[in-house]
Amino acid sequence: MPQDSPLESAYAPARVGLFVTCLVDAMRPSVGFAAVKLLEDAGCAVEVPRAQTCCGQPAYNSGDRADSQALARQTIEAFEGFDYVVAPSGSCAAMIREHYPALLAEDPAWSARAQHVAARTYELTSFLTDVRGVSALAARFEGTVTYHDGCSGLRELGVREQPRQLLASVRGLTLNEMRDSDVCCGFGGTFCVKFSDISNTMVSDKIDGIAKSGARTLLAGDLGCLLNMAGKLKRTGVPVEARHVAEVLAEMTDDPAIGEAAKD
Amino acid sequence: MSGRDAILGAVRRSLKRAAGDAAALAAVEARLDTRERGPVPARAQIDAKARVDLFQAMAEEHSATLTRVAVAQDVPGAVATYLKKHNLPQRLRAAPDPEIDALPWDTQSLLTVERGRAEASDETSLTGAFAGIAETGTLMLLSGEAAPTTLNFLPDTHIVMIKASQVVGPYEDAWDLVRAKHGPGELPRTVNFITGPSRTADIEQTIQLGAHGPRRLHIVLVEDGPGEESEDGTGDGA
Amino acid sequence: MRSIAHSFKDNAKAALADPQLRRALDNIKTGFITKRAAAAARLPEFEALRDAARDIKNHTLDHLDLYLERYAENVQAGGGHVHWCATAEDARAAVLEICRRAGAKTVTKGKSMISEEIALNDYLEANGITPVETDLGEYIIQLRHEPPSHIIAPAVHLTKDAIEADFRKAHPQFPKDRPLSEPRHLVDEARQVLRSRFLAADVGITGANFLIAETGSSVIVTNEGNGDLTQVIPKVHIVVASLEKVIPNLYDLSTILRVLARSATGQEFTTYTTVSSGPKRPEDPDGPEEYHVILLDNGRSRMLGGEFREVLRCIRCGACMNHCPVYHAIGGHAYGWVYPGPIGAVLTPGLLGVEEAGALPNASTFCGRCESVCPMRIPLPKLMRHWREREFERHLTPAPVRYGLAAWAFLARRPALYHWLLGLEMRVLGALGRRKGRFAWLPFAGGWTRHRDFPAPQGRTFQSLWAERKTGGAP
Structure with missing residues (x-):
């Protein structure tokens, strides 16, 4: 199995199914193309199954097991033929990797299939470093950035050093760590609208730390967190732009940053 | 049905x-x-020597103070010196413990020693200890005829004398000594683990010593040479 | 204690608007977290100890009936009494009866969450007995007639200025011009006031961090020494403890104690750990003449049987709330009952019902920080999600959420329709938002746009652009 000895397969061709994530698909396709570029540069053949929509987290975290199981089956079916499943999101990757097997554990027809796909699923930056053995990239980015650790990626998948390692190889880039980079930004899916006021306090704390880091660009590996933080940065007028880490790593930063006006 | 049966049934x-x-x-x-x-x-x-050193370091880290004396006969002098240094009255409420009784108190003419459980007016107590636990600089005191528990909590200053040979490594070793003395499954009424003086952080998370129990915990450690189980301290708990 | 967990949202709103609370909460964001991390880092065996601690409790819970029987036999053999209480009412009545038999007028109390759970103070007062809380934090909140806002730091929601004002009001016996602005002054004054209370009490009531089956002992862990003065001076010592506090033996106690203080306050070991086994023995110069244990169930035997069993491993260290960003935002009172933070979000619906406390397990981003520090490795986010599932099954989830989810799921399960509709919608939104790059207001998104802008989508969906790329069109 490839995942047993990840580095050995570093130069083998690998068929990767890109799990775009519903947010990237809808809100920021440029992140998807950045992910494709990074994966192709790492020697992967990338495909994007049309049968994917959402990993099911909104239903799963609202206690709706039936719908989340249905979406899990749909996603598994779409991706089980690939060597790897990669998502530009720690949250969605953790959903597939950590939660699908539990969600379908009682379903004899699906349990093994869930485990099969789960074991092959990775968050983008950790896939590049841990599985493909990528330690440096050819990208250039002039500026000071700060990095927010999305909760699921950090605590469910152990994604912490991987994006930083890749960022360290980007020429011209300086990483200024914010305080409490590992503390939740207050997004939490439907949490941010159901408990809007609590979420607001959390994201206010978060952007205070971002502003004090001195960075001009905020990076993260999850578009949900980024939409939340960018929306608050914009609302409060903090002059920090927000981008998905893949955009910088792929040197695809021509599109306006999240929440910025188009440059015409 | 009794409460017991109902709960166990549930x-x-x-x-x-x-x-x-x-x-x-x-x-x-x-x-x-x-x-x-x-x-x-x-x-x-x-090993035994390292245990005593760790015990001292950890006790001091927890705001206890510790004086080493060579032999038990030196304890009264060390106690009197401590009281003088801290400007405390030369008066003690000591545990009714034969080992404490046997000390040469007459060498300290200014020091008054009374025996028994603590009264509200007692400012300083002196007790023995059952064991010292190096792991965290913790004293283990057992209640009993020679060890009233009130002495550990009521006075402002608690002085404890302990022999180097009583210092063990981990908590488990201390429990083994208790079992050896009292029998399996049996304990004295109270076992007190004491690590430094009383403290609180209930006001704005700032640590203040002397919340309700003693403001000062002073340990007089008698360096009585290697104890009987000290030859091999490294194999414990493997 | 009367629950206001049902009004969680309003409670939280009030908390967020309280500037003094915000200042007080800033203290825990830094102190507890840094100290715990340092204590854990200093002990190489810490993670192995967490595993061992979890295994001890799992084993005990799997054999809880037998350990309880063994524990109770050993208490009785040592001359103590065990009162098995299925409900809070039973427990209150048992305590009152013991106090009445002892002719008690005042009782001193060590900090006990079970006592809060069964609302013991109000009950004793209504029956003519004065309860005096002796833990400094508990004493302060008793003066203010408030519940604790944290399980190990009950007054963590207060600043020293607020406490000074309370002390000036409650202690008229001292000179008006005395200095009282520093924590040192406040601690000394409380020590002085409570000293006479300790000496005068007829009964002392403490909780128990652990009950030891092997020896029939109760264990309390305190820093102040108030618990010890509470239990050693009066004639009668009453321990109030719930079923799941029992553990097999003294080695198990040692293992769990190694993770307790480090997780709670970042201390290597708490100042006082006291193991009590019954009343005064004939040869003892001091100690209580009677020793009673109120062994409370109050819903725990029921939780043992289902998917929430793991929460019964909790040792009440408070690490989950210390690390919870939601707790940091709103403090403990908003949770509306005895147990705040992530542990409360799981335990409160279990003890009071999901109808009363259903909002609590919803008020989490599932950030997982609680689980990552829980010394007993309780999967708190998973258990909160199980409560959400119960709510959803019972149709307690609010209707707009249910319909919204249903509509979204209908689409998400039909990829072709989903991609077509999403493509359309994003083209419209993208065009509308293109000039500014964001929306300050959007229909049906008030929860979002009240506090933040909504970034505009780029306009095309990835899937539509990818399809073009595949067929040779430019992305």
């Missing part, structure tokens, strides 16, 4: 088990009989 229903399940009972008996140790920190599995 517990068994949740565990889906009938009363008198032989396999379950055997598992419980085995657990209680074998008394397997959990992970014992390596820092506590050290």
Whole structure:
């Protein structure tokens, strides 16, 4: 199995199914193309199954097991033929990797299939470093950035050093760590609208730390967190732009940053 | 139905088990009989000299003070010096402990020593200890005829005398000594683990010493040479 | 204690608007977290100890009936009494009866969450007995007639200025111009006031961090020494403890104690750990003449049987709330009952019902920080999600959420329709938002746009652009 000895397969061709994530698909396709570029540069053949929509987290975290199981089956079916499943999101990757097997554990027809796909699923930056053995990239980015650790990626998948390692190889880039980079930004899916006021306090704390880091660009590996933080940065007028880490790593930063006006 | 039967019945229903399940009972008996140790920190599995040094370092880290004396006969002098240094009255409430009684108190003519449990007016107490635990600089005191518990908590200053040979590495070793003395499953009424003086952080998370118990904990350590079990302290709890 | 967990949202709103609370909460964001991390890092065996601690409790819960029987037999053998209480009412009545038999007028109390759970103070007062809380934090909140806002730091929601004002009001016996602005002054004054209370009490009531089956002992862990003065001076010592506090033996106690203080306050070991086994022995110069244990169920035997069993491993260290960003935002009172933070979000619905406390397990981003520090490795986010599932099954989830989810799921399960509709919608939104790059207001998104802008989508979906790329069109 490839995942047993990840580095050995570093130069083998690998068929990767890109799990775009519903947010990237809808809100920021440029992140998807950045992910494709990074994966192709790492020697992967990338495909994007049309049968994917959402990993099911909104239903799963609202206690709706039936719908989340249905979406899990749909996603598994779409991706089980690939060597790897990669998502530009720690949250969605953790959903597939950590939660699908539990969600379908009682379903004899699906349990093994869930485990099969789960074991092959990775968050983008950790896939590049841990599985493909990528330690440096050819990208250039002039500026000071700060990095927010999305909760699921950090605590469910152990994604912490991987994006930083890749960022360290980007020429011209300086990483200024914010305080409490590992503390939740207050997004939490439907949490941010159901408990809007609590979420607001959390994201206010978060952007205070971002502003004090001195960075001009905020990076993260999850578009949900980024939409939340960018929306608050914009609302409060903090002059920090927000981008998905893949955009910088792929040197695809021509599109306006999240929440910025188009440059015409 | 009694409260006991109702509660045990509800517990068994949740565990889906009938009363008198032989396999379950055997598992419980085995657990209680074998008394397997959990992970014992390596820092506590050290030789006798290192144990005493660690005990001192950890006790001091927890705001206790510690004086070493060569022999038990030096304890009264060390106590008097401590009281003088802290500007405390030369008056003690000592545990009614034959070992303390046997000390040469007459060498300290200014010092008044009364025996018995603590009264509200007592400012300083002196007690022995059953063991010292190096792992965290903790004293273990057992209640009994020679050891009133009130002495450990009521006075402002608590002085404890302990011999170097009483210092063990981890908590488990101290429990073994208690078992050896009192028998398996038996304990004195109260076992007090004491690590430094009383403290609180209830006001804005700032640490203040002397909340309700003693403001000062002073340990007089008698360096009585290697104890009987001190030759091999490293194999403990392996 | 009367629950206001049902009004969680309003409670939280009030908390967020309280500037003094915000200042007080800033203290825990830094102190507890840094100290715990340092204590854990200093002990190489810490993670192995967490595993061992979890295993001890799992084993005990699997055999809880037998350990309880063994524990109770050993208490009785040592001359103590065990009062098995199925409900809070039973427990209150048992305590009152013991106090009445002892002719008690005042009782001193060590900090006990079970006592809060069964609302013991109000009950004793209503029956003519004065309860005096002796833990400094508990004493302060008793003066203010408030519940604790944290399980190990009950007054963590207060600043020293607020406490000074309370002390000036409650202690008229001292000179008006005395200095009282520093924590040191406040601690000394409380020590002085409570000293006479300790000496005068007829009964002392403490909780228990653990009950030891092997020896029939109760264990309390305190820093102040108030618990010890509470239990050693009066004629009668009453321990109030719930079923799941029992553990097999003294080695198990040692293992769990190694993770307790480090997780709670970042201390290597708490100042006082006291193991009590019954009343005064004939040869003892001091100690209580009677020793009673109120062994409370109050819903725990029921929780033992289902998917929430793991929460019964909790040792009440408070690490989950210390690390919870939601707790940091709103403090403990908003949770509306005895147990705040992530542990409360799981335990409160279990003890009071999901109808009363259903909002609590919803008020989490599932950030997982609680689980990552829980010394007993309780999967708190998973258990909160199980409560959400119960709510959803019972149709307690609010209707707009249910319909919204249903509509979204209908689409998400039909990829072709989903991609077509999403493509359309994003083209419209993208065009509308293109000039500014964001929306300050959007229909049906008030929860979002009240506090933040909504970034505009780029306009095309990835899937539509990818399809073009595949067929040779430019992305």
